[in-house]
Amino acid sequence: MKLINKVLTGVALTAMTATAAQASTLEDVRAADELKCVVTTGLAGFAAPNAAGRWEGFDADFCRAVAAAVLGDGDKVKFVPSTGKTRFTMLNSGEGDILFRNTTETLSRDVDLKLSFLPVNFYDGQGFMVPASLGVSSALELDGASVCIQTGTTTELNLADYFRTNGMSYEPVAIETNEEGFTNYVAGRCDVYTTDASGLASTRAKFEDPTQHLVLPEIISKEPLGGAVRHGDDQWADIGKWVVNALINAEEMGITQANAMNLASNVGNNPGINRLVGSEGTMGEMLGLGPKWAAQAIAAVGNYGEIYERNVGPNTPLEIGRGLNNLWNKGGVLYAAPIR
Amino acid sequence: MSTPTTNPLLRAWYDKETRSVIIQIIAAALIISFFAYIINNAVTNLAAIGKDINFGFLWQNASYDINQSLIEYSSTSSHFKAMIVGLINTLLVAVAGIFLATILGFLLGIMRLSSNWLTQKIAYVYIEYIRNVPVLLHILLLYGVILNALPRPKSSYNLNDTFFLNNRGLQMPSPEFESLFWVVAAFLVGGLAFSLWFKRYAKKIQDATGKIYPVGMISIGAIVLLPMAVYFLIGSPIVWDVPALKGFNFKGGIVLRPEFIALWLALSLYTAAFIGEIVRAGIIAISHGQTEAAQALGLSNSFILKLVVIPQALRVIIPPLTSQYLNLAKNSSLALAIGYMDVVATIGGISLNQTGREMECMLIVMAIYLAMSLLISSVMNWYNDRIQLVER
Numbered sequence: 001m002k003l004i005n006k007v008l009t010g011v012a013l014t015a016m017t018a019t020a021a022q023a024s025t026l027e028d029v030r031a032a033d034e035l036k037c038v039v040t041t042g043l044a045g046f047a048a049p050n051a052a053g054r055w056e057g058f059d060a061d062f063c064r065a066v067a068a069a070v071l072g073d074g075d076k077v078k079f080v081p082s083t084g085k086t087r088f089t090m091l092n093s094g095e096g097d098i099l100f101r102n103t104t105e106t107l108s109r110d111v112d113l114k115l116s117f118l119p120v121n122f123y124d125g126q127g128f129m130v131p132a133s134l135g136v137s138s139a140l141e142l143d144g145a146s147v148c149i150q151t152g153t154t155t156e157l158n159l160a161d162y163f164r165t166n167g168m169s170y171e172p173v174a175i176e177t178n179e180e181g182f183t184n185y186v187a188g189r190c191d192v193y194t195t196d197a198s199g200l201a202s203t204r205a206k207f208e209d210p211t212q213h214l215v216l217p218e219i220i221s222k223e224p225l226g227g228a229v230r231h232g233d234d235q236w237a238d239i240g241k242w243v244v245n246a247l248i249n250a251e252e253m254g255i256t257q258a259n260a261m262n263l264a265s266n267v268g269n270n271p272g273i274n275r276l277v278g279s280e281g282t283m284g285e286m287l288g289l290g291p292k293w294a295a296q297a298i299a300a301v302g303n304y305g306e307i308y309e310r311n312v313g314p315n316t317p318l319e320i321g322r323g324l325n326n327l328w329n330k331g332g333v334l335y336a337a338p339i340r
Numbered sequence: 341m342s343t344p345t346t347n348p349l350l351r352a353w354y355d356k357e358t359r360s361v362i363i364q365i366i367a368a369a370l371i372i373s374f375f376a377y378i379i380n381n382a383v384t385n386l387a388a389i390g391k392d393i394n395f396g397f398l399w400q401n402a403s404y405d406i407n408q409s410l411i412e413y414s415s416t417s418s419h420f421k422a423m424i425v426g427l428i429n430t431l432l433v434a435v436a437g438i439f440l441a442t443i444l445g446f447l448l449g450i451m452r453l454s455s456n457w458l459t460q461k462i463a464y465v466y467i468e469y470i471r472n473v474p475v476l477l478h479i480l481l482l483y484g485v486i487l488n489a490l491p492r493p494k495s496s497y498n499l500n501d502t503f504f505l506n507n508r509g510l511q512m513p514s515p516e517f518e519s520l521f522w523v524v525a526a527f528l529v530g531g532l533a534f535s536l537w538f539k540r541y542a543k544k545i546q547d548a549t550g551k552i553y554p555v556g557m558i559s560i561g562a563i564v565l566l567p568m569a570v571y572f573l574i575g576s577p578i579v580w581d582v583p584a585l586k587g588f589n590f591k592g593g594i595v596l597r598p599e600f601i602a603l604w605l606a607l608s609l610y611t612a613a614f615i616g617e618i619v620r621a622g623i624i625a626i627s628h629g630q631t632e633a634a635q636a637l638g639l640s641n642s643f644i645l646k647l648v649v650i651p652q653a654l655r656v657i658i659p660p661l662t663s664q665y666l667n668l669a670k671n672s673s674l675a676l677a678i679g680y681m682d683v684v685a686t687i688g689g690i691s692l693n694q695t696g697r698e699m700e701c702m703l704i705v706m707a708i709y710l711a712m713s714l715l716i717s718s719v720m721n722w723y724n725d726r727i728q729l730v731e732r
Contacts, residue, residue, distance in 0.1 A: 113696035152693035160415035187487040
């Protein structure tokens with residue numbers, strides 16, 4: 001799988017020469033009538049194929065929302081699985097139009113890797129998971145441990161920094177995907193598995209008895225996760241940005257999957273809602289989309305809160321509380337720019 | 341054949357020499373313009389997304405750790421250093437693999453020719469099984485077996501409290517040389533020099549008088565026994581750093597990690613199967629008449645092998661053996677599958693990803709493999725030239 005990806009990336013680098021994409025991404029997506037969305041190879045709750053082969057999860061829903069806003073149909077998405085290592089190359093080489101792969105926004109990625117980040121859609125932080133039998137209660141007791149990490153991630157760098165800062169040694173065991181990390185951790189190749197706390201919750205939920213494993217209290221980094229697009233196509237970046245903002249604003253305004261289309265076809269007396277769902281104003285036109293772009297996105301996957309609750313919230317196996325990922329007026333930090 | 345014509349262009353075309361030159365020029369132009377197109381496109385497209393080709397990132401901090409490093413390395417070292425660490429790891433597994441594969445391969449080749457039915461069939465089944473399954477599967481299988489079949493560190497297989505085997509690898513004591521060790525080292529170097537000289541001297545004497553010295557035995561004495569005796573005489577100037585379980589893992593000593601063991605064994609076992617067949621072919625190629633002629637001269641069996649069969653068989657074996665060595669060295673890049681930190685995993689993997697310099701990193705990795713392969717080829721070709729038939 002990884003090898004194939006690797007090869008594909010290489011081929012893509014040469015192939016992008018052939019398809020010198022001068023047309024705008026929006027035109028490309030419309031012409032293909034399909035949104036190519038780069039996601040993870042499989043992280044339950046974020047993006048993973050279900051038993052019927054349909055991609056499900058938080059990131060997958062954001063892909064569908066963008067597809068619905070642009071093409072009018074949330075199912076016109078081609079999911080492109082990528083490892084932590086191949087994701088940016090795949091995006092930059094044009095194998096994907098947009099990336100939603102629990103990706104941390106950092107300066108070097110934004111500037112040096114030539115990405116444009118969309119607004120943060122999940123506030124996360126790096127944590128550690130250990131078997132309960134190890135008898136460890138703090139990350140500061142991990143001196144000398146073997147740690148499984150996904151390569152090509154910010155976690156790899158945070159880990160090096162954290163152990164160095166605290167004067168501890170460790171043995172890094174580099175793995176490529178979350179699956180592999182899980183296998184190695186179960187086999188006991190490493191004592192500790194580290195990744196974003198949300199990823200740990202997802203991995204922990206896969207154990208027969210999750211109580212045998214505990215997530216240590218230390219969160220050693222800030223991991224603002226968000227979507228990304230290629231540098232240089234501002235219109236496309238704007239579309240991604242405002243779809244995310246619209247989903248968050250929709251939760252704030254009480255627009256849901258159930259009522260979005262209804263609201264869009266009747267002009268109500270709340271101008272904010274009218275502007276968002278497109279019954280008033282020309283927001284969609286400004287973006288180069290249809291007037292009901294946001295309503296279509298919400299009708300496809302629901303507002304931010306619905307997406308959250310369905311995929312990762314307290315009633316899912318992942319059991320991640322809203323915490324920071326709540327609206328600003330409900331104790332969280334989600335504060336989306338207004339659609340005006 | 342050619343019809344006489346007055347048109348000078350057609351005449352040029354009908355001329356065999358001119359025609360081949362024209363075709364060559366056209367072919368060369370096509371190839372050059374193809375590559376020019378590709379390179380130009382790559383540069384243009386990189387420029388389109390605002391990237392250039394720049395190797396400056398090599399001197400920035402790598403910021404990540406590598407578990408197996410034979411030289412001093414930390415997360416504050418540069419990407420260049422990370423590349424060197426990866427390169428050394430690649431060379432380590434390639435050299436160790438070539439060494440083991442050669443020994444196993446020769447053994448298998450001889451077993452295949454054995455008159456003992458069981459021995460012959462064992463080698464036959466081994467070769468057919470191993471070489472018909474992709475090497476990547478062997479690597480993954482061995483890695484899985486090591487991780488799951490071996491115990492955790494706390495319940496390691498323990499040999500005499502010095503060697504420990506568990507699913508974190510094989511922990512072994514490492515030597516620490518005390519100051520007096522230079523005496524032993526000096527005897528070792530002296531012994532080597534003496535053996536080299538003695539081999540020539542013995543050959544000269546043999547050519548002149550026919551007297552044969554036991555060169556092998558005397559060399560072993562000079563290189564192994566004498567330094568060993570000196571070592572014990574001056575009181576064993578090596579202290580062994582024995583690994584001991586501390587917390588999660590063993591501390592001290594050196595460790596062969598599961599990733600290294602799996603890759604090394606898989607590459608060796610796989611390539612050995614091919615080498616076995618090459619060795620068998622090489623020996624069969626020497627006609628039985630040669631052996632009979634040697635017997636008629638009254639040579640003993642060991643001399644027949646040493647002086648008649650092996651030197652001729654090597655001429656057949658070496659060229660295909662070279663390509664097996666090359667295969668092994670290049671297959672070591674499958675390390676990626678199990679997270680062995682070779683040159684592809686460091687500069688071609690983590691560095692590439694953290695810096696986003698795909699072109700640069702891939703060019704570096706390709707250059708490294710090319711250089712490595714050319715080096716192996718030239719050494720093997722040099723050896724091949726040496727053993728070729730010298731015609732007088």
